[in-house]
Amino acid sequence: MNARWLKFAWLNTLRNRRRSTVTAGIAALGTAAILLAGGFALFTYQGLAQISARTTGHLIVARPAQFERDEDTPLQFGLDDVATVRARLLADPDVRHVLPRVEFTGLISNGDKSTVMMAAGIDPDAEFAVKGPFLKVSAGDVLQGKEHGKVMLGEGLARSLKATPGSGLTLLASTTEGALNALDVTVQGVFSTGVPDLDKRLVYTDVATAQKLIVTTRVSSLGVFLRSMEATDPARLRIAAAMPELAVQTWLDQATFYRSVKALYNRIFGALGLIIGVIVVFVVTNAMAMAIIERTREIGTLRAMGTLPGQLTRSFALEGMVLGGAGALLGAALALAVSVALLVFPVEMPPPPGRSNGYPLQVVMDPALYAATLAAMVALSMLASAWVARRTVNRPVVDALAHV
Known part of the structure; x- marks a missing residue:
């Protein structure tokens, strides 16, 4: 049964391929942006942590x-x-x-x-x-x-x-x-x-x-x-x-610069991820809203044949999952390609404020970051699709069949 509904969702997304392609493409760009920004932040954290630990020691022992x-x-x-x-x-x-x-x-x-x-x-x-x-x-x-x-x-x-x-x-x-x-x-x-x-x-x-x-x-x-x-x-x-x-401190206790940079980057990239997530939600919501309006009479016919509103809502949520999942996977592949390219073709960043040496631009390919981002994109797409579908699938059957 689940495989059948998933197949229906896939076929429904192919009804308007241009719209589905644009929606998946925006989701892909959003996913890639989040992964690249997050990977760059992780690279910065790891580099600063290594510098701090090598400067003071992983532990500092003193009176x-x-x-x-x-x-x-x-x-x-x-x-x-x-x-x-x-x-x-x-x-x-x-x-x-x-x-x-x-x-x-x-x-x-x-x-x-x-x-x-x-x-x-x-x-x-x-x-x-x-x-x-x-x-x-x-x-x-x-x-x-x-x-x-x-x-x-x-x-x-x-x-x-x-x-x-x-x-x-x-x-x-x-x-x-x-x-x-x-x-x-x-x-x-x-x-x-x-x-x-x-x-x-x-x-x-x-x-x-x-x-x-x-x-x-x-x-x-x-x-x-x-x-x-x-x-x-x-x-x-x-x-x-x-x-x-004796007293024992860790490198983190004395790494004031590391803590400041991490707090700043967490706020910057957290806000960036939130903005991109909102954009993806609105794009998926718009695409699904247009699809639902076009298929209102079809929804009324399915309701008249005994299909439950919950089943229809699940079907539209699966369509959102297909769109968001396809876009997220494409974005992850794009982020991986860019990360590997930066290793093969190094790019030198200019010196940050207060420093005289530049550093190589690299992006960490962290499995946990990829898994969390893909899961978030798919979940947001499903929730947006289910939310926009809920009103139409609960519409009286007569009204749905009379929709023009």
């Missing part, structure tokens, strides 16, 4: 006060006995790397000019291996773990100080006791994070050099890098339970 209060002196709330804490963290099966970080501020000078810096002492060998393509070295080389007294400068800072690889500079910062200390260093390389405002202040050096400058053996925090993003929450729970004296 609770490090996250809750401002320090009066450098590393006031820093971690002691770092080697023991690292060993305990590395015992977790999901942990791949544990990278120490010493964060401090101060001045950097070339002898003629001094400027404010935001500096970070890192473990160079592991840090730059983990960061991968998210740190672009534009001159010189990256820091080496066995070499001390070397720094890497952001492009804007290097340009301000007229520094090149091999140049000598002086770092000035407050020690843990509040005194001022200075240390001569050599420029190893120049890099870009893609954020010009950050490149004007950022300095990388090794942990030993940073600790020597501020006279301490502490580190600010430990960045924990896991085998995958999905392991973040389970690992956080295990580590927090194993080390209750």
